[in-house]
Structures are given as structure tokens and as C-alpha cells.
Amino acid sequence: xxxxxxxxxxxxxxxxxxxxxxxxxxxxxxxxxxxxxxxxxxxxxxxxxxxxxxxxxxxxxxxxxxxxxxxxxxxxxxxxxxxxxxxxxxxxxxxxxxxxxxxxxxxxxxxxxxxxxxxxxxxxxxxxxxxxxxxxxxxxxxxxxxxxxxxxxxxxxxxxxxxxxxxxxxxxxxxxxxxxxxxxxxxxxxxxxxxxxxxxxxxxxxxxxxxxxxxxxxxxxxxxxxxxxxxxxxxxxxxxxxxxxxxxxxxxxxxxxxxxxxxxxxxxxxxxxxxxxxxxxxxxxxxxxxxxxxxxxxxxxx
Amino acid sequence: xxxxxxxxxxxxxxxxxxxxxxxxxxxxxxxxxxxxxxxxxxxxxxxxxxxxxxxxxxxxxxxxxxxxxxxxxxxxxxxxxxxxxxxxxxxxxxxxxxxxxxxxxxxxxxxxxxxxxxxxxxxxxxxxxxxxxxxxxxxxxxxxxxxxxxxxxxxxxxxxxxxxxxxxxxxxxxxxxxxxxxxxxxxxxxxxxxxxxxxxxxxxxxxxxxxxxxxxxxxxxxxxxxxxxxxxxxxxxxxxxxxxxxxxxxxxxxxxxxxxxxxxxxxxxxxxxxxxxxxxxxxxxxxxxxxxxxxxxxxxxxxxxxxxxxxxxxxxxxxxxxxxxxxxxxxxxxxxxxxxxxxxxxxxxxxxxxxxx
Numbered sequence: 001x002x003x004x005x006x007x008x009x010x011x012x013x014x015x016x017x018x019x020x021x022x023x024x025x026x027x028x029x030x031x032x033x034x035x036x037x038x039x040x041x042x043x044x045x046x047x048x049x050x051x052x053x054x055x056x057x058x059x060x061x062x063x064x065x066x067x068x069x070x071x072x073x074x075x076x077x078x079x080x081x082x083x084x085x086x087x088x089x090x091x092x093x094x095x096x097x098x099x100x101x102x103x104x105x106x107x108x109x110x111x112x113x114x115x116x117x118x119x120x121x122x123x124x125x126x127x128x129x130x131x132x133x134x135x136x137x138x139x140x141x142x143x144x145x146x147x148x149x150x151x152x153x154x155x156x157x158x159x160x161x162x163x164x165x166x167x168x169x170x171x172x173x174x175x176x177x178x179x180x181x182x183x184x185x186x187x188x189x190x191x192x193x194x195x196x197x198x199x200x201x202x203x204x205x206x207x208x209x210x211x212x213x214x215x216x217x218x219x220x221x222x223x224x225x226x227x228x229x230x231x232x233x234x235x236x237x238x239x240x241x242x243x244x245x246x247x248x249x250x251x252x253x254x255x256x257x258x259x260x261x262x263x264x265x266x267x268x269x270x271x272x273x274x275x276x277x278x279x280x281x282x283x284x285x286x287x288x289x290x291x292x293x294x295x296x297x298x299x300x301x302x
Numbered sequence: 303x304x305x306x307x308x309x310x311x312x313x314x315x316x317x318x319x320x321x322x323x324x325x326x327x328x329x330x331x332x333x334x335x336x337x338x339x340x341x342x343x344x345x346x347x348x349x350x351x352x353x354x355x356x357x358x359x360x361x362x363x364x365x366x367x368x369x370x371x372x373x374x375x376x377x378x379x380x381x382x383x384x385x386x387x388x389x390x391x392x393x394x395x396x397x398x399x400x401x402x403x404x405x406x407x408x409x410x411x412x413x414x415x416x417x418x419x420x421x422x423x424x425x426x427x428x429x430x431x432x433x434x435x436x437x438x439x440x441x442x443x444x445x446x447x448x449x450x451x452x453x454x455x456x457x458x459x460x461x462x463x464x465x466x467x468x469x470x471x472x473x474x475x476x477x478x479x480x481x482x483x484x485x486x487x488x489x490x491x492x493x494x495x496x497x498x499x500x501x502x503x504x505x506x507x508x509x510x511x512x513x514x515x516x517x518x519x520x521x522x523x524x525x526x527x528x529x530x531x532x533x534x535x536x537x538x539x540x541x542x543x544x545x546x547x548x549x550x551x552x553x554x555x556x557x558x559x560x561x562x563x564x565x566x567x568x569x570x571x572x573x574x575x576x577x578x579x580x581x582x583x584x585x586x587x588x589x590x591x592x593x594x595x596x597x598x599x600x601x602x603x604x605x606x607x608x609x610x611x612x613x614x615x616x617x618x619x620x621x622x623x624x625x626x627x628x629x630x631x632x633x634x635x636x637x638x639x640x641x642x643x644x645x646x647x648x649x650x651x652x653x654x655x656x657x658x659x
Contacts, residue, residue, distance in 0.1 A: 039422040039470055090622040097367060101564055102621040104557075109612025116607035227553065233426045270441035279430030286419050286427055 019255015044229025051212025076205025366502030375535025410530020567629030
């Protein structure tokens with residue numbers, strides 16, 4: 001009995017920590033949605049693009065870790081700049097479906113550029129953190145939890161606190177909230193909309209880079225990351241599109257539910273139900289609580 | 303408006319149809335003799351255009367953002383395989399219709415969320431269908447007739463005792479099915495069915511207050527869309543791939559069909575054909591340029607990456623400058639030509655030639 005409980009705990013904790021990885025992807029999405037009400041479908045591609053560039057800088061040019069990270073982050077700022085200038089500004093008055101389709105196109109551009117520049121082969125990313133159980137926890141709590149999972153959890157926590165402080169206590173954060181509330185009113189009282197957009201897209205890019213590092217260290221830096229990042233969408237539906245805590249809680253729920261289902265119910269169906277379980281969970285949320293757990297009721301009821 | 307000549311069709315429609323039929327039935331088979339064109343371009347073009355019409359119905363006409371066309375295609379393809387295997391009496395055409403209906407059933411099931419949500423929310427719900435259908439086919443051996451190799455060879459196409467196995471014969475099978483379904487789709491789009499779809503797309507609340515049932519219209523659109531995708535998937539597997547594997551119908555194919563639909567022109571039937579042709583032919587063209595101009599100096603993976611960049615870039619450009627896609631572009635060109643040369647039409651052209659001689 002105790003063993004079973006312990007096993008369940010292990011599955012649950014593993015799932016929760018793996019869920020923070022989804023949260024990290026979802027976080028970038030929420031940032032952009034909050035400030036501009038744009039569904040950025042290319043967030044997954046941004047994850048792939050940023051981490052592939054990071055790997056490329058490190059492995060092809062032998063640039064040291066920290067410098068490569070800064071360069072990749074700067075690259076994401078450039079991507080944000082270009083996106084703002086060439087995609088969002090011309091589509092300022094377009095409907096949200098149109099902007100969504102444009103971001104799908106943007107995702108394709110980023111994926112293509114990344115592969116053209118750095119190649120298509122799977123790259124290994126070594127962060128110096130192993131994806132193996134931490135001995136101390138294994139000995140004392142009898143739980144086998146990967147060090148990488150814990151790192152992802154800690155990183156996610158730091159980013160959330162950082163973003164929270166940014167939104168709450170800085171002048172930029174105030175501007176961000178104003179733009180999110182009413183872009184027209186915000187720009188009429190002199191908040192530079194362009195700068196805010198640029199800032200948000202850059203921040204989302206850096207978040208994407210961090211998420212990409214975590215994913216890349218686990219699964220290798222490869223194209224499949226884009227598909228994995230699609231799972232951020234059910235996370236957002238569960239957590240709500242405009243809520244940073246929602247992204248975290250949603251990620252935790254998705255991570256935990258999919259692992260528990262996979263371990264306990266999966267074997268009856270031949271496994272691999274992870275692939276669709278989050279989406280089906282999202283459908284149930286859509287039917288009963290379409291705005292998500294923490295979202296505002298902005299969803300257009302049909 | 304022009305006067306209808308036959309049923310609701312104007313003279314122009316009938317001429318267009320006649321030209322298309324002459325081109326596809328007479329001109330293409332006489333002038334194109336290489337198998338490559340049939341097996342790698344014309345057949346997939348027809349199949350994917352059919353699937354894109356399905357996507358058009360739900361996205362272009364009814365305005366519901368769906369992203370699961372490949373899932374329904376897989377449902378259709380595997381339904382076809384099982385029907386031919388287990389119910390041989392049904393025949394090819396019967397199986398094709400029934401497999402379309404099976405796909406339609408999935409369409410109804412996964413279209414239900416559209417009653418509550420729209421936009422990206424609906425997109426996520428339809429993604430569930432994509433992943434679920436592929437997983438189901440992959441995990442339950444019965445669908446694959448307990449074949450362990452993962453790739454099943456498709457049965458030969460036999461219609462009324464005659465085998466259709468040469469590329470040309472298969473082209474005609476695809477052509478016949480596509481023609482019938484395209485005409486049907488055009489009829490639906492022009493009739494009250496299509497009007498209801500477009501009313502829901504343009505303003506659902508207004509549509510509802512005019513007495514259009516949202517439930518009926520949306521579920522109908524999803525069902526018909528999935529039917530088209532299912533038939534297209536069956537043809538795609540039996541005429542083009544000649545094998546059945548769930549991987550062939552992954553999310554990438556769904557995106558491809560989405561791109562065909564959007565670039566071709568939302569809410570147009572001819573846009574489906576234009577978009578499918580563009581997405582299929584452009585990589586061929588790029589590869590040809592890569593081979594002939596640069597003599598293979600550019601790596602094939604780089605070419606395919608460039609192709610992706612161009613597709614994505616075009617998507618953005620079209621969204622900014624012409625959200626209605628290539629079909630609208632074509633329409634604009636025609637319009638410009640007409641205003642520039644108002645007397646230049648077929649009638650005057652014929653009479654002017656007659657005068658000269």
C-alpha cells in the first residue's frame with residue numbers, strides 16, 4: 001500500500017514538474033495575449049527558433065554559454081522588432097482571426113529560417129543538469145525526481161515572480177496593463193504602443209528561449225519541439241488566456257493529469273494517450289468553463 | 303446578373319465547366335504522357351483540392367477555425383480499407399461514400415464544441431480530433447487488420463469488375479469523384495445551405511435572429527466538411543500513397559490543407575484548387591531551380607526550409623494585403639483587364655477575327 005502510494009506520488013510529482021515545462025511555453029503566449037489580445041500561434045516556433053540559435057552559437061561558433069544565451073536573447077528581441085514592424089503594425093485593425101492566421105504564417109517563417117540557418121539534425125543541449133533522479137531526494141523521501149524537472153520548476157517560479165514584479169511595480173508594467181486594458185486610451189494618454197509591443201514580444205522571446213533550453217535539454221533540440229509546444233494551447237484553455245498564474249496552474253494540471261492517466265489508464269489502451277488527453281481535457285473545460293480557471297470572461301459566447 | 307440558362311447556372315458557368323472538362327478529360331490525357339505527372343502531381347492535386355474544399359466549407363464558408371482535416375482524411379482512408387476488406391459487396395464507389403459518412407460522423411462529434419466556442423478555442427478542440435483519430439487507428443490493431451509492419455498496402459481499385467490500376471485510370475477515378483463533389487459543393491454554396499453558412503460566418507447573432515439554426519448549420523458544415531475530407535483521404539491513400547499509414551495523416555498535412563485553403567482564398571471553391579496547386583507545385587519548382595540553376599549546390603533540406611519560409615511569408619503578406627487569397631487576386635486581375643479593355647470579350651474577339659478573314 002505504502003509502495004503504491006509512493007509510486008502514485010512519484011508519478012504525480014513527475015507530472016507536475018513536467019507540467020511546468022508546458023507552463024513556460026504557455027507563459028510567453030499569455031504575455032503577448034495580455035498586452036495585445038493577439039493569439040500568438042508562433043510561440044512554439046519561437047521556442048524552437050531561439051533554442052536552435054542558442055545551440056548554434058554555442059556549438060558552431062564555440063561561443064561561451066552565457067554570451068551565447070545573451071546573443072540568442074538579443075536575437076529574439078530582433079525577431080520581436082521585426083514582428084512588430086512587419087506583421088502586427090500592418091494588421092493593427094484586422095480581425096483577431098486574421099492576426100491568428102498571420103501568426104501561423106510567422107511560425108512557419110521562423111521554423112524555416114531556423115532550419116535553413118542551423119540545419120535539421122537533432123542537437124544535444126547540455127545545461128550541466130542531468131535528467132536523472134536526484135540522489136538526496138531518492139534517499140530521504142524515496143521519490144525519484146529528475147534534477148532537470150526540479151530546475152524547470154525553479155526557473156518557472158523565478159520567471160513568474162519576476163514577471164509579476166514587473167507587471168505590478170514598474171512603470172513599464174503599468175503601461176503594459178494600461179495597453180492590455182484599452183490600447184486606444186493608453187496611446188491617447190501618451191503610452192508608446194510600439195515600445196510596449198516590442199517589449200512584450202521581446203519578453204515572450206526570452207521566455208521562449210528559457211522554455212526551449214529546458215525542453216532541449218530533455219528531448220534534444222529538434223523540430224518535434226514545435227509539436228510539443230502545441231500542448232501549451234490546452235494549458236492556456238484550462239488556465240485562461242490572460243492569466244499568468246493560470247498558465248502555471250494549467251500547465252501543472254495538464255502535466256499531472258496526462259502522466260497519471262498515462263500510467264494508470266494508458267496500458268488498457270496500448271499507451272501513448274498523452275498525445276490527445278490534454279486536448280480532450282481542454283474540450284471539457286471549453287464546454288463547462290470556456291474562460292478557463294483564471295481568465296476573464298472575454299470569450300465571445302456563440 | 304446574368305440570366306440563368308440551365309437550372310441556376312448562367313452561360314458563363316456552363317462555359318467554365320465545359321472548358322474545365324475538355325481540359326481535364328481530353329487535353330491533359332493527350333498531352334501529358336509521363337507517369338510522373340499523374341502519380342506525383344495531378345492525382346495528389348485532385349485529392350488535396352477535395353480535402354481543401356472540405357476545409358473551405360467549415361472555415362471559408364462557415365467561418366469556424368478548424369485544424370483537423372488530416373484526421374478526418376485518416377478516418378476516411380482507414381474506413382475505406384476496412385470496408386473493402388470486410389464488406390466487399392459494397393464495391394468501390396459504395397465504400398467511398400460510406401467511408402465519407404464515417405468521417406462525417408467524426409466531424410459531427412468533434413464539431414460540437416463549435417457551438418460554444420470559436421477562434422483559437424475551437425482550433426484547440428479540433429486539434430483533439432486530429433490527435434485522437436490518429437492515435438485510435440495506430441493503437442487498435444483491428445483498424446489495420448492486425449498488420450504489424452505499420453504500413454499496409456492499399457487494395458487495388460476495382461469498379462464494376464474492372465481494375466483501375468494504371469496512373470491514367472486512377473487519375474480518371476479521382477477526376478470523376480472530384481468533379482461530382484465539386485459541383486455538389488458549388489450547388490450547396492450557392493443555395494440556401496451556403497447562404498446559411500455565410501450568414502453564420504458573417505454575424506451569427508443576426509443569422510440566428512433571422513431564423514437560421516446555429517446548431518443545425520454548424521453541425522451540418524462540420525459533417526459535410528468531414529465527408530469531403532474523408533473521401534479525399536480515401537482517394538489520397540488509394541490513388542496516391544497506395545498504402546495506409548497513420549503517420550501520413552499527421553498534423554503537418556492538416557497545416558498544409560489549412561495553407562491551401564487560406565492562400566487559395568477563403569470562401570471560394572476555385573480557391574481550393576488554386577491553393578492546392580500552388581502548395582503542391584511550388585516545392586517542385588523550387589527543387590527544379592535548385593537542381594538546374596545551382597546544380598545541387600544547395601542542400602535539399604535548405605530548399606525545403608526556404609519553401610517553408612516562403613509559405614509562411616506569403617501567408618503574412620496575403621493576410622495584410624489580400625486576406626481573400628489568390629482567388630481574389632485572380633478576380634482582381636480579370637476585373638482590371640475588363641475595365642482596361644471593355645470591348646475585349648470572346649464575342650467581340652470572334653467577330654473581329656471573322657471580319658478580318
